[in-house]
Amino acid sequence: KNEVEQSPQNLTAQEGEFITINCSYSVGISALHWLQQHPGGGIVSLFMLSSGKKKHGRLIATINIQEKHSSLHITASHPRDSAVYICAVNSGAQKLVFGQGTRLTINP
Amino acid sequence: DGGITQSPKYLFRKEGQNVTLSCEQNLNHDAMYWYRQDPGQGLRLIYYSQIVNDFQKGDIAEGYSVSREKKESFPLTVTSAQKNPTAFYLCASSSQGRVNEQFFGPGTRLTVL
Numbered sequence: 001k002n003e004v005e006q007s008p009q010n011l012t013a014q015e016g017e018f019i020t021i022n023c024s025y026s027v028g029i030s031a032l033h034w035l036q037q038h039p040g041g042g043i044v045s046l047f048m049l050s051s052g053k054k055k056h057g058r059l060i061a062t063i064n065i066q067e068k069h070s071s072l073h074i075t076a077s078h079p080r081d082s083a084v085y086i087c088a089v090n091s092g093a094q095k096l097v098f099g100q101g102t103r104l105t106i107n108p
Numbered sequence: 109d110g111g112i113t114q115s116p117k118y119l120f121r122k123e124g125q126n127v128t129l130s131c132e133q134n135l136n137h138d139a140m141y142w143y144r145q146d147p148g149q150g151l152r153l154i155y156y157s158q159i160v161n162d163f164q165k166g167d168i169a170e171g172y173s174v175s176r177e178k179k180e181s182f183p184l185t186v187t188s189a190q191k192n193p194t195a196f197y198l199c200a201s202s203s204q205g206r207v208n209e210q211f212f213g214p215g216t217r218l219t220v221l
Contacts, residue, residue: 004150031208041117041196041215048208086150094158094207095141095166098150 003027006087006099014107019074021102023087026068030090034061034072037084037101046072046085077106111135112213114199119218121193129184129216131199137211138204140182144168145196145215154197157182158204186218193220 004025013019023032034046047054047061049070054061058077063070074081087099112133121127131140139158143151153166157176171190176182182201186193196217200210 002150009148033208035212041198041217043198043212043215045210088151090208095153095156096151096207096210098143098152100148100150 002100003091003097004087004089004099006085006102008102009100010103010105012105012107013077015078017077017106019077019081019104019106021072021085021087021104023070023072023099024068025070025087025089025097027089027091027097029068030092032063032070033086033088033090033096034070035086035088037086039083043086074104079106079108082106112199112201112211114197114213114216117214117216119216121218121220123220124188126188127186127193127218129186129197129199129218131182131184131213132180133182133199133201133211133213134180135201135211136179137201138179139202139207140176141200141202141210142166142172142174142182142184143198143200145198151198154184193218 007022032049037043049063058075060073082105084101086101088096115130141156142154152168155174157163173185198215199213202210
């Protein structure tokens, strides 16, 4: 079993829908990341969380340390949100452990 | 502009040939990382370097080699010993000790024919 599991693996929705992507992890962590990978392959960091909730524009990330679970929400989704969203955790070692990614497609 | 460059974006090689992927950063970062990405799998760490002239194996180092002769550069060589080299390769960098603040390059897609 992977240390970081994301669900769903693929998600297709209509423009305007509320999107939720989930991430569960099995190790103790010092931080959790949500990353966005564009179709060309480049990766950008969206959020780094160690507790609670963060919001940036239409994106909201939450984490529940006790349940070892995090969610990424997108409100009023738009076709430009189509990308692969990746969850990664830092368990204290000098490396990140990545989930397999969730491919999101928003249709107009 | 500061950032990480990887070249080329697409690379094709014949089976049995070694190939070197370039990664350059001008962010003045001490630490650099190489990841491999396969469809349906998370990024996996190949090698990382926290300082010039030093590097450590990651989770899947077999069949790969690296060097870190300059702070700005961390080239990855995919050798003929790598059994399944076709993949997307990402380079990243961070300030020393700041593994949580990695900046990623645009990636190189390697296809071995």
